[in-house]
Amino acid sequence: MEPGFFQHQSQKQILSPQIRQYLKLLQLPLTELVQAVDTEMAENPMLEESDKAGDEPLAAPPETEPLKEPAEKELSFDDSFEYFDKLDESFQANYRESDLSGYSREELRKKHDFQESLLTKPETLFDFLNWQIRFLNLDGIEKKIAEEIVGNIDEEGYLKATAQEIATTTGQPPEKIEKVLAKIQDLDPPGIAARDLREALLIQLRKKPGNTKLAQKIVADYLILLEKREWQQLARILCVDSGEIKEAVAVIGQLEPRPGRTFYSEDPIAVTPDATVYFDEDDETKLKIEVHDESIPELRINPYYRRLMREKATDEKTRVFLREKMQNAVNFIKALQLRKSTLCEITEEIVRVQAAFFAKGFAEMVPLRLKDVAEQLGIHESTVSRAIHGKYISTPQGTIAYKSFFTNRMETTTGDVESQRSIMEKIRSLIDKENPAKPLSDQEIVTILQQQGMVIARRTVAKYRDLLKILPSHLRRKK
Numbered sequence: 001m002e003p004g005f006f007q008h009q010s011q012k013q014i015l016s017p018q019i020r021q022y023l024k025l026l027q028l029p030l031t032e033l034v035q036a037v038d039t040e041m042a043e044n045p046m047l048e049e050s051d052k053a054g055d056e057p058l059a060a061p062p063e064t065e066p067l068k069e070p071a072e073k074e075l076s077f078d079d080s081f082e083y084f085d086k087l088d089e090s091f092q093a094n095y096r097e098s099d100l101s102g103y104s105r106e107e108l109r110k111k112h113d114f115q116e117s118l119l120t121k122p123e124t125l126f127d128f129l130n131w132q133i134r135f136l137n138l139d140g141i142e143k144k145i146a147e148e149i150v151g152n153i154d155e156e157g158y159l160k161a162t163a164q165e166i167a168t169t170t171g172q173p174p175e176k177i178e179k180v181l182a183k184i185q186d187l188d189p190p191g192i193a194a195r196d197l198r199e200a201l202l203i204q205l206r207k208k209p210g211n212t213k214l215a216q217k218i219v220a221d222y223l224i225l226l227e228k229r230e231w232q233q234l235a236r237i238l239c240v241d242s243g244e245i246k247e248a249v250a251v252i253g254q255l256e257p258r259p260g261r262t263f264y265s266e267d268p269i270a271v272t273p274d275a276t277v278y279f280d281e282d283d284e285t286k287l288k289i290e291v292h293d294e295s296i297p298e299l300r301i302n303p304y305y306r307r308l309m310r311e312k313a314t315d316e317k318t319r320v321f322l323r324e325k326m327q328n329a330v331n332f333i334k335a336l337q338l339r340k341s342t343l344c345e346i347t348e349e350i351v352r353v354q355a356a357f358f359a360k361g362f363a364e365m366v367p368l369r370l371k372d373v374a375e376q377l378g379i380h381e382s383t384v385s386r387a388i389h390g391k392y393i394s395t396p397q398g399t400i401a402y403k404s405f406f407t408n409r410m411e412t413t414t415g416d417v418e419s420q421r422s423i424m425e426k427i428r429s430l431i432d433k434e435n436p437a438k439p440l441s442d443q444e445i446v447t448i449l450q451q452q453g454m455v456i457a458r459r460t461v462a463k464y465r466d467l468l469k470i471l472p473s474h475l476r477r478k479k
Contacts, residue, residue, distance in 0.1 A: 022335040026342060027386040030274045034295050037336075041297075046305050046322070046329040049297040125157065125263040126150060132187045138180070145170050145180040149193060157260030158200070159193045191259035198223055204255045214240065215248040226252065228474055273394040274402075275347045277358060287351050287358055291344045299333050301326065342379070346387050349373050350405050357405075361397055363425040368406050423454065424464045431470055436478040 028036055041047045129150045138146060148170055152161035163177040170177070184193045190207050194200035201219045205212045218226055218234060225234050226249070235242045273292065280286040308314055309322040350373070356364035374381040388402035407420040427445060434440045440448075442461045449456050465472070 018331045018334070021331045022338050023383075023386060025332075025335045025339045026383070027389045029390045029392075030272045030292060030295065032390075033339075037296055037299070040332055041299070044325050044329055044332070046302055046325040047299050047332065048302045050300045123263070125153070125155065125260045128263070129153070129184070129187060129192070133184075136183055138183075141170075141172065142176075142180050145172060145177060146184060149177075149181055149184050153193055153260070155260050155263070156258040157189065157192045157194070159195050162195075189256070189259045189262055191256060194259065197257055200257065200259055201252065201255050204259075205251070208251070212248075212251060214238070214244060215251045218245075218248055219252060229477060271392045271399065273399050274343060274391045276394040277347070277351055277396070278394075279358075279396065287355065289344065289347050289351060291340055291347065293340055296336065299329075299336070301329055342383070342387055343391075345377050346373060346384060346402075347393065349376055350393075350402075354405055358396055361425070362421050363429070365405070365407065365421045365425075367420075370406055420464075423449070423456065424468060426452075426454075427461060427464055428468055428470070431465075431476075434476075436476070439473040439476040441473045 025033065025036065041049070130147070133143070133146050133150070136146070145166065148166050149159065149161075152159055152166065154160050159181070163174045163181065166177050167174045181193060185191075185203050187193075190204045191200035192203075194203055198219060202216060205216045205219065217238065222234060222237065225237075231242055231245050231249070235245050238245070275292060276290045277287055278290075280288050305322055305325075309319060309326065314322075350368070351358070353368050353372075354365060356366070370381050370384045374384045377384075388406075391402045392399050393402055404421070407422075426449065430440060430445055430448060442458050442465065445461050446456060446458050449461075462472075470476075
């Protein structure tokens with residue numbers, strides 16, 4: 001075997017520029033699609049927004065020689081010209097020579113720079129702690145230790161490294177690490193840099209005004225009994241009445257189990273649905289679909305540049321540039337139209353399969369796979385995946401993600417199939433109706449579901465319960 005250059009023939013599929021443009025736009029949600037259209041209009045002078053009724057009449061074009069269609073070999077866009085000529089029948093053939101595509105590049109750049117200057121980066125827990133460290137009376141070595149400690153604190157506010165590990169990294173004894181750690185734990189937010197839940201709660205109780213000795217004793221020595229809500233047993237062990245236990249528990253209940261939570265970026269995010277499904281006012285059993293594209297401007301090819309490309313006086317370099325921009329504009333407009341039709345077809349198939357969901361909710365959701373929709377529409381499974389990525393749909397049951405309609409299937413003893421989401425809703429319903437003094441265990445839920453024909457394992461019930469953010473039975477018990 002020797003290195004060298006060799007030729008060989010092979011066949012492989014290569015996506016055309018038109019398909020690449022379509023797939024790129026297909027996976028964009030509505031808000032990002034609006035930005036993509038604005039960007040394309042700014043970069044391609046061939047694209048412009050169609051004139052709307054009531055707009056001020058545009059200036060008449062200057063006198064030019066009669067235009068002739070170019071030869072076929074010179075420009076192979078006859079079909080495109082004919083297509084866009086038909087689109088322009090409803091519009092005036094005027095154009096504004098001084099403002100062909102909205103803002104100039106310089107104006108767009110200035111506008112973008114101004115908008116960027118208005119954006120501010122939110123302060124992180126790491127930044128907040130480092131800012132407070134500057135006010136501590138630390139020498140050079142202690143400051144290095146403090147920075148190492150802060151660097152090992154996770155987003156929930158817990159220290160994820162031991163004192164010995166930090167000592168090894170900094171080359172300092174563990175005793176000195178503990179001394180600096182105590183100073184860090186005295187910073188805000190309360191409970192920061194704790195190594196477990198018990199320590200986080202104790203740090204907060206020590207800072208809390210009033211007498212918290214009983215609460216500290218419960219957290220320090222009897223946290224498991226606290227989790228199980230064993231108030232009577234706590235009262236017997238600590239030789240106090242149940243009233244004092246309840247007061248201490250109320251104080252503990254006001255503490256923050258995740259000290260770093262205040263720096264979470266969990267603010268509600270406003271989403272713009274790409275489609276809406278609603279019941280017809282005249283026939284309440286009939287569902288109607290509306291794919292939203294109101295915010296997408298109606299695009300057309302700029303008539304001035306089309307004329308310029310046909311003129312004999314236009315030099316070849318300009319003609320080549322316009323030809324390229326013309327093809328890009330045609331591809332972009334067709335990709336937008338194809339994106340809308342694809343999303344509409346997928347939404348129609350979801351409505352057909354999940355009709356019961358729109359009327360009754362998640363408990364009636366049936367199993368549906370990406371493969372099922374792809375085979376029904378005659379498209380590839382990856383195309384369906386791209387089309388639903390990051391998109392939401394407004395329904396009578398609320399605004400939910402497209403991906404929520406696709407769930408795994410589970411066969412029942414009767415031969416029917418249930419979706420994962422419907423089983424989760426059945427588990428939620430059983431727990432909502434349980435006796436608070438004797439909550440259902442996971443095994444008892446399995447037994448009930450098996451009686452309804454669903455064969456399911458206990459660990460699967462436990463997994464679904466965790467996804468629903470429902471506590472286990474011993475923590476749900478209320479005496």
